[in-house]
Amino acid sequence: MKTGIQSWLDERFGLSNITKFLKEKTVPQHKHSIWYYTGSAILLFFTIQVITGFMLVFYYKPTLEGANASVARIMTEVPLGWIIRSVHSWAASFLIAFVFIHLLSTWLTKSYRKPRELTWMSGVFLLAASLAFGFTGYLLPWDDLSLSATKVGTDLPRSIPLVGAWVTKLLRGGEDVTGDTLTRFFGFHVSILPVFIFILLGVHIYLIQKHGMGLPLVAEGKKEKMREIPFWPNFVFREMVVWLLLLGILFSLAIFFPPSLDKAADLMAAAPEGIKPEWYFLFLFQTLKIFPAKILFLNGDTLAVFLMLLAGILFFFLPVMDNKPTEKKGRIITIIALVVIAYAVVMTVWSLL
Amino acid sequence: MKLKHSLFSRRQFLNGLLGGWLAALLASFLYPVIKFVFPPTREPDQVILPFADFRQMGPNSVKTFLWGAKPGILKKKDDGSLLAFVGVCTHLDCNVSYLADQRKFFCACHDGWYDENGQNIGGPPPKPLRRLVVSIEEEDLIIKREGEERVEDL
Incomplete structure (x- = not known):
C-alpha cells in the first residue's frame, strides 16, 4: 500500500507510470541472454567513474606545474587516495572492455535490426565518448607516456584536409601540446564529455525501454512463446550477483595492481622508448606503426586516418547496411565482424611483443 | 513585363526574413565562441x-x-x-x-x-x-x- 508521502509525491511527479512500467517489464530467456547483463555492467562502472571522479577532482590540479605532483600527492599522502585513483583507472579499462563486448554482442546477434537502428547509433556515439574519456584522462597524470600518446592522438586529425589542422588546434589549445592542452583536456574530461555522455545515455536507455529487449535471430522465427522472467525483481537480482562479482574483481585488481606514475612530462625531452597508448588503442597504434611512409602518392598516416574514419562511418551505419540479416548479405557482415575482431586481437598482441 | 501573381507569398517572405535574422544572430554568437577557442599561434620567427x-x-x-x-x-x-x-x-x-x-x-x-x-x-x-x-x-x-x-x- 502507498503511504501518504508516496501518494503525495505521485500526484505531483506521476512516477507511478514508471514503476508500473518496470513492474511489467520482462526479460526473455534464451541461450544468448548472457549479453543482456553487459549493459548494466557498463552502468555499474560508469557510476563508479562518476563517484571516484568527483573524489579525485578534490585534489587534482590541472596545470603544467601542478598536475603530476597533485597525482603523486593523491597516491602518497591523501588517505586512501591510491585506492581511489587505482579504482578510477581500473574501472575505466573495465568500462571500455564491457562497451566493446556489449557492442560486439549486438553486432553478432544483430540486435540492431529494425526498429533498433537508433539505439545502435546512439551506442556508437557512447563508444566514441567512452574512448574520448579514456584518451583525455590518460593525459591528466602528465607523465612521459601520457604526453607522447597525446601528441600522437591529437596530431592524427591533421591529415584530414581543410578542417584537420583546426581540429588539432582545437584539441591542443594551440599548435603544440603544452600546459594549455592539459588544462583543456581536463575541461573535456570533467565538464564537456560528462554532459554529452549523460544526454547520450538518456537517449540510449530510453530507446531500449521503448523497444524492449532485442531477440537473437534464431529465436525470432520460432512459433512457441519464449520463456521470460520479470525484470523486477528476478532479473535485477541476477544482475546484482554479476555486479558483486565484478566489484570483487575490480577492487582486487585495484588494490594489488595500482597504476604507476612516472616523473612529470618534459615537453622538450625525446619520446621515451617503448611508449604505448592505453590497451584499447593498441590496435590503432600498431596499424600506424606498420603503415609505410608512402603508399602510391599518399602519406601513409593520411591513408591510415582515412581508413579509420571510413571504418567509423561504416560502423555507425551498420544497421542500415545489415538490413537483410538472414540472407547472404547478413552472413557476409557477420564474417566481417569476426575478421574485425581477429584483426584487433592480432594487432594488439603484436604491439605487445 | 508585369507578373499577375507574386512569386512568393507574404508568409514566405516573412519566414525568410525571420530565418535570415535568426541565422545572422546565431552567426554573431558563434563567431566569438570560435575566436575564443583557438588561441593565437606561437611559432617564433x-x-x-x-x-x-x-x-x-x-x-x-x-x-x-x-x-x-x-x-x-x-x-x-x-x-x-x-x-x-x-x-x-x-x-x-x-x-x-x-x-x-x-x-x-x-x-x-x-x-x-x-x-x-x-x-x-x-x-x-x-x-x-x-x-x-x-x-x-x-x-x-x-x-x-x-x-x-x-x-x-x-
Missing part, C-alpha cells in the same frame, strides 16, 4: 641564443633549445658546421632523439628513423625533419625559419 652555450659542443653531438613550444635541435657536424632542426617527428609529432653512435635521429613513438642530416630513411615518417637556418653574429646564435616551404632535398 627566430630565436637568439648566446653562442657561448654552444661553443663547447664536440663534433657529431647535439644540443636542444626552445623553439616556441617545441624542442629545437642544434647539431654540430664533423666539419664543425652547425645544423638546426625542429626536433619533432614528421609522422605524428613526437619528440625525436639523436643517437650519436648510429648517426641517426630516432622517434620512439612509431619507430621512425632519419639520417644525420634529418633525411627520413626508415619507418613511417613521410618527410625529412624540418630544417631551421643557423647564423652566427658576433656572440649570438640566430636561428630562423626557413621560408614557408621546406627544402625537400639537401
Whole structure:
C-alpha cells in the first residue's frame, strides 16, 4: 500500500507510470541472454567513474606545474587516495572492455535490426565518448607516456584536409601540446564529455525501454512463446550477483595492481622508448606503426586516418547496411565482424611483443 | 513585363526574413565562441641564443633549445658546421632523439628513423625533419625559419 508521502509525491511527479512500467517489464530467456547483463555492467562502472571522479577532482590540479605532483600527492599522502585513483583507472579499462563486448554482442546477434537502428547509433556515439574519456584522462597524470600518446592522438586529425589542422588546434589549445592542452583536456574530461555522455545515455536507455529487449535471430522465427522472467525483481537480482562479482574483481585488481606514475612530462625531452597508448588503442597504434611512409602518392598516416574514419562511418551505419540479416548479405557482415575482431586481437598482441 | 501573381507569398517572405535574422544572430554568437577557442599561434620567427652555450659542443653531438613550444635541435657536424632542426617527428609529432653512435635521429613513438642530416630513411615518417637556418653574429646564435616551404632535398 502507498503511504501518504508516496501518494503525495505521485500526484505531483506521476512516477507511478514508471514503476508500473518496470513492474511489467520482462526479460526473455534464451541461450544468448548472457549479453543482456553487459549493459548494466557498463552502468555499474560508469557510476563508479562518476563517484571516484568527483573524489579525485578534490585534489587534482590541472596545470603544467601542478598536475603530476597533485597525482603523486593523491597516491602518497591523501588517505586512501591510491585506492581511489587505482579504482578510477581500473574501472575505466573495465568500462571500455564491457562497451566493446556489449557492442560486439549486438553486432553478432544483430540486435540492431529494425526498429533498433537508433539505439545502435546512439551506442556508437557512447563508444566514441567512452574512448574520448579514456584518451583525455590518460593525459591528466602528465607523465612521459601520457604526453607522447597525446601528441600522437591529437596530431592524427591533421591529415584530414581543410578542417584537420583546426581540429588539432582545437584539441591542443594551440599548435603544440603544452600546459594549455592539459588544462583543456581536463575541461573535456570533467565538464564537456560528462554532459554529452549523460544526454547520450538518456537517449540510449530510453530507446531500449521503448523497444524492449532485442531477440537473437534464431529465436525470432520460432512459433512457441519464449520463456521470460520479470525484470523486477528476478532479473535485477541476477544482475546484482554479476555486479558483486565484478566489484570483487575490480577492487582486487585495484588494490594489488595500482597504476604507476612516472616523473612529470618534459615537453622538450625525446619520446621515451617503448611508449604505448592505453590497451584499447593498441590496435590503432600498431596499424600506424606498420603503415609505410608512402603508399602510391599518399602519406601513409593520411591513408591510415582515412581508413579509420571510413571504418567509423561504416560502423555507425551498420544497421542500415545489415538490413537483410538472414540472407547472404547478413552472413557476409557477420564474417566481417569476426575478421574485425581477429584483426584487433592480432594487432594488439603484436604491439605487445 | 508585369507578373499577375507574386512569386512568393507574404508568409514566405516573412519566414525568410525571420530565418535570415535568426541565422545572422546565431552567426554573431558563434563567431566569438570560435575566436575564443583557438588561441593565437606561437611559432617564433627566430630565436637568439648566446653562442657561448654552444661553443663547447664536440663534433657529431647535439644540443636542444626552445623553439616556441617545441624542442629545437642544434647539431654540430664533423666539419664543425652547425645544423638546426625542429626536433619533432614528421609522422605524428613526437619528440625525436639523436643517437650519436648510429648517426641517426630516432622517434620512439612509431619507430621512425632519419639520417644525420634529418633525411627520413626508415619507418613511417613521410618527410625529412624540418630544417631551421643557423647564423652566427658576433656572440649570438640566430636561428630562423626557413621560408614557408621546406627544402625537400639537401
